[in-house]
Structures are given as structure tokens and as C-alpha cells.
Amino acid sequence: MTLIGDGARLVDTVSGRALGHAALRREVARIAEALSTLPEGVLFTRVSIGMPDLLRYLAAFESGRAVALIDPALNADSLASLIARFRPGAVLSAPCAEPPPGYRAEDGHWLRADPEGVAPHPELAILLATSGSTGAPQFARLSRRAILSNARAIAEVLGIGPDDVAPTSLPPHYSFGLSVLNSHLAQGATVVIEPSGILGRPFWDSVSSAGCTSLAAVPYHYEMLRRLDFDPARYPRLRKLTQAGGRLRPELVDEFDTKMRAAGGGLYVMYGQTEASPRMATMPAELLAHKPASVGPAVPGGQFSIRHGDGSETTHPKITGEVVYRGPNVMMGYAEDAAALALGDELGGLLPTGDLGYLDEDGFLFVTGRLKRIGKVFGNRVGLDDLEHAARATGLGIEIVAAIAADDKVVLFAEGVAKDVCKQASRALGERLHLHASGFDVRPIDVVPLLASGKIDYQALAELI
Missing domain, CATH: 3.30.300.30 (ANL, C-terminal domain)
Incomplete structure (x- = not known):
């Protein structure tokens, strides 16, 4: 399966450039050919919300070149530390600065002088810094299978199809934002590249003019949208709001659920982690009013259980413990240096989440907190x-x-x-x-x-x- 399904389109609101399916595939193939000439090893790409960076990501994925998606705002010292630890073949969209030792600048990128490096495992597709990491983060090693299976699962539970249009409301180096991009393009839908941010007027002008059908946001965004008196009725095609990235307080769940239902749409509360590529559960919008505190059942292909302090697991309802997830979208493991990039799957589809929660009699998950928070x-x-x-x-x-x-x-x-x-x-x-x-x-x-x-x-x- 490809990440570029039949009919997939990218529309850039800044340049006005639009790539239909055929043009998109040609551009991705052209860039993939250029990537193939770079030194061996994982590629780092500082990926912003923009057409060139998204095309590089797609080219790396489609051509089987393992890529780490780096926050372009990462400070120079942290970036230098990552480069020293992982020795990438190249740093794409490099900062306007002198390259680190062992690298040379060329066409806006940094290329490693030594052509030989650690060859990533053949199944490794994407490296993402784990949530909240600073200074010396570790990467989640995500396989091609994990990314594609989660894109399919999310498309199924949200009913994403070729007529859907999603804006880039979240950065692609953040797993939730990447998931929105993947799940829409894989289903032949349209992604509108709008970098101004969810709180800016240009963003909402684009939502309106492009006929966006869905919007992804984290709890802070919903707090701000409430202050701005957001009304979905102003955007006739906007029918799906999705939320992940932390627990949304009950008052906001009720408020946005009510607003979306009045407009003929729905609010989809979701649960995920970077380590799960990233989404593990989705609450059906039509059931949200009945179970407003739940994040829903596991996505297709996944399963939850609850782990007790003694290590045993159960799926019996109303028993609180650590949430454990099993599914094809679980990462291969963590990487703290270049040597780990060559490792295979160390988890076998099993992910202890570090979250506390319980299941109800219908198998719906209720997350109550963090083990370490x-x-x-x-x-x-x-x-x-x-x-x-x-x-x-x-x-x-x-x-x-x-x-x-x-x-x-x-x-x-x-x-x-x-x-x-x-x-x-x-x-x-x-x-x-x-x-x-x-x-x-x-x-x-x-x-x-x-x-x-x-x-x-x-x-x-x-x-x-």
C-alpha cells in the first residue's frame, strides 16, 4: 500500500500550488531519486508545514528511505547532539549556519562527508521524537507496516474518503499531525497546507475557501476556540472535529459535541501515543454524549487490556491499572543512538502505555491519569x-x-x-x-x-x- 492513494492531492495556500494525484506522484518520484544519491544512513529532515518539506517526507517514505522528522524550531545545540548521536546521511532543510564536523553544506542541506554509515533496518520508515523530549530525546522507531496500518484504521473509523479535505492544523513532526496527513493521502483525499496556525484568520479563511471537512486539534486549541466563540455553522463542509494530545475537560467535550451535532457533524475524541504511530482509540461521535469521559474502543486491529501491579492483565470492566495496547501499529522500539537504527522489532506489537485507566463492559477505554504524572x-x-x-x-x-x-x-x-x-x-x-x-x-x-x-x-x- 502507498501513502499516496488514487486521487490524493496537496494544495498549498501560500504559493497557490496544487498537485493532483499524477503530479504529486511525479514530484515524489523525482525527489526520491535525488534522495537515493545521499550517503547511507537515516535522513534527518527539518519538516515545517510547507509543500517542499512534506514532499521530501513522502519521497523518503515511498522510496523506503528511513527518515527522522525534526522540529525546525529545535535549538542548535540539541540538533548538534542528535547529529552526533545518529550520524544521519544528510540533514535536509538545514539551518542557515555552519555544518557540524564531518558534514558539508550543499543546496541548502548538510551532507555527511563519510559515505558509509549505519544502515537502518529494512522495515524502519520513520523516527519521531517521543512526546515532551528535550535536549537529548529518544526516537520511536516506526515501521512502514505500523504507519500504513494506522492510516487505514483511522480512515476506517473516521470514514475518510476521496471527498474529504483536511488542513494542516498540526505540525508534521508531531505524530498526530503526521497521522492526519497519512490517513487522508492514503485514502485519496486532499490535504490543504496552511501554516498560519489554527488561531489565525488566514487559517480559517482557507478552511472556508477550500471546503475543509475535518479539523484536528489538541486540548489547548479547544480552550482557545471556546474563547473565540467558534461556530462550526460558519463552515458548511466542516463535519468532523478530532481531538487527541491529552484529556479534554468535560465541559469542552459537551460544548463542542453539542455544537457539532447541531451543525450535522460530530466530535471524535481520540487517544494515542507517538509509540503507536500514533492513534489507538477513537470515540464514535454518535456515542460521545452517552460516554463523554471515554476515549472509545481500540481502533480496528488493536486491543486493550489492563495490567495490575503484579504484572497480570485483564479485560474485565471497572478494574483500574496500566493501559496496555496490542496492535500492528506499535513501534519497533526506541533508538538512542545510530546502532539502534539497525535493530528489528523489539516489542512484538505490545505497548505498555504508562497511562492509568479502565475498560467498561463494552470495551470502551477510560483514561484516568499517568503513572509518572x-x-x-x-x-x-x-x-x-x-x-x-x-x-x-x-x-x-x-x-x-x-x-x-x-x-x-x-x-x-x-x-x-x-x-x-x-x-x-x-x-x-x-x-x-x-x-x-x-x-x-x-x-x-x-x-x-x-x-x-x-x-x-x-x-x-x-x-x-
Whole structure:
């Protein structure tokens, strides 16, 4: 199976360039031929939301050349560290700077001087930095089979077809954004390249003029869309909103579900991880009102179970433990250096997610938190995700908040909130959890920092403590 299904199109709103199926395949083949002449090893490509970078990704995938998709905003030191560890054959769309030792600049790229490198495993297709990694990230090794199987599964549950049109609302180096691109192109649909971002007027002008039928967003985007009084009725063809990248608070699930149903469409709450290529569950829009806290059943070909502390697993309902996923879209394993690129599948389709949750009697998954998103307040363990939700539920107008574990307390950064409100929130959290308010240090912040994916940058916040 190819990632470029019959009828697939790319439309670039910046240049006005449109590539129909035949032209798209010709461009991909032309670029693939150029990639074949580059030194051996994985390719790094700094991939932005733009036609040239997306074409390079497609060319690498279609030609079987393993490629790491790099955030173009990655700082110079972090990029240099990755290059030293993985020794890529080339860095495509290289920064406007001197290449690192052992590389030379050519046509806007950095090429490794030594033509011989570590040959990636034949099944390895894509490397993606795991969520939230900074400084020295590890890559998830994703096979061609994993990427294609997940693209098919997502297309099936969302009913993606040749008439669908999706905008690039998320960056392609973020697994959710890449999944949107893959699942639409594989089904012969159209992808509209719009780099201005979901909160900009040009983006919504393109959604309207291109007749976009779906939109993918993370929780922060939905918080902002609520502030902007988003109305799907303004976009007659927009019938599917999808959400992943963290838990969407119940009020927003209800609000956007109601809005989409009134407009004749639906909200699809999804669950995934980069390590699963990336989506593992989708809540059918027509059932969301009945199970608003669920992320739905596993995608076609996948299966969930719940792991107990003793290592045993169950699918019995209402038993909470670590969520375990099995499916063809599970990564081959992690890579921390070039040697790991040659390894085969180390996981056999089994992924312990690190998330806590339970299944109901229908096999629908309810995610309740993270195993490692735990803080301590005066020796008492508290779930940081649950604490964020508790802060929003205080009725003090806190909407965007991020919790960080700090010694024997938790620091919560509340966006756009006054100091006196923060003090009230600390007292409210203390009362709710029956602990002294000093254990909950709620601090005002003008803007909560975000990663390029739209997720909260917890590492940047930790550095403020």
C-alpha cells in the first residue's frame, strides 16, 4: 500500500500550488531519486508545514528511505547532539549556519562527508521524537507496516474518503499531525497546507475557501476556540472535529459535541501515543454524549487490556491499572543512538502505555491519569493531571493550568489569573484534598508555554521553579 492513494492531492495556500494525484506522484518520484544519491544512513529532515518539506517526507517514505522528522524550531545545540548521536546521511532543510564536523553544506542541506554509515533496518520508515523530549530525546522507531496500518484504521473509523479535505492544523513532526496527513493521502483525499496556525484568520479563511471537512486539534486549541466563540455553522463542509494530545475537560467535550451535532457533524475524541504511530482509540461521535469521559474502543486491529501491579492483565470492566495496547501499529522500539537504527522489532506489537485507566463492559477505554504524572504533597501522592482538573473545577475562572511536582509540594501555573485568585485556588485545593494549602503553590503566568504540537511544555515550566 502507498501513502499516496488514487486521487490524493496537496494544495498549498501560500504559493497557490496544487498537485493532483499524477503530479504529486511525479514530484515524489523525482525527489526520491535525488534522495537515493545521499550517503547511507537515516535522513534527518527539518519538516515545517510547507509543500517542499512534506514532499521530501513522502519521497523518503515511498522510496523506503528511513527518515527522522525534526522540529525546525529545535535549538542548535540539541540538533548538534542528535547529529552526533545518529550520524544521519544528510540533514535536509538545514539551518542557515555552519555544518557540524564531518558534514558539508550543499543546496541548502548538510551532507555527511563519510559515505558509509549505519544502515537502518529494512522495515524502519520513520523516527519521531517521543512526546515532551528535550535536549537529548529518544526516537520511536516506526515501521512502514505500523504507519500504513494506522492510516487505514483511522480512515476506517473516521470514514475518510476521496471527498474529504483536511488542513494542516498540526505540525508534521508531531505524530498526530503526521497521522492526519497519512490517513487522508492514503485514502485519496486532499490535504490543504496552511501554516498560519489554527488561531489565525488566514487559517480559517482557507478552511472556508477550500471546503475543509475535518479539523484536528489538541486540548489547548479547544480552550482557545471556546474563547473565540467558534461556530462550526460558519463552515458548511466542516463535519468532523478530532481531538487527541491529552484529556479534554468535560465541559469542552459537551460544548463542542453539542455544537457539532447541531451543525450535522460530530466530535471524535481520540487517544494515542507517538509509540503507536500514533492513534489507538477513537470515540464514535454518535456515542460521545452517552460516554463523554471515554476515549472509545481500540481502533480496528488493536486491543486493550489492563495490567495490575503484579504484572497480570485483564479485560474485565471497572478494574483500574496500566493501559496496555496490542496492535500492528506499535513501534519497533526506541533508538538512542545510530546502532539502534539497525535493530528489528523489539516489542512484538505490545505497548505498555504508562497511562492509568479502565475498560467498561463494552470495551470502551477510560483514561484516568499517568503513572509518572505523580507529585507528593507532604508525603501524599497526588495525580498531577487530576490536580489540573481540580483547579479548573474551583469555579475561580481558571481554564489553562499546568501542574509541576516540586519537592514536597506541587506548583500550578495558571494562565491569565490574578494573584488573589491564585491564593483562593490554593486554599480550595487544600480543602478538596484535605491537605494544607501551602502544599499547592498556584502561580499566575501570562501565557503557559507550549510545544509545537500545542501540548503544554512542562519542561520549560519546571525550569521556572
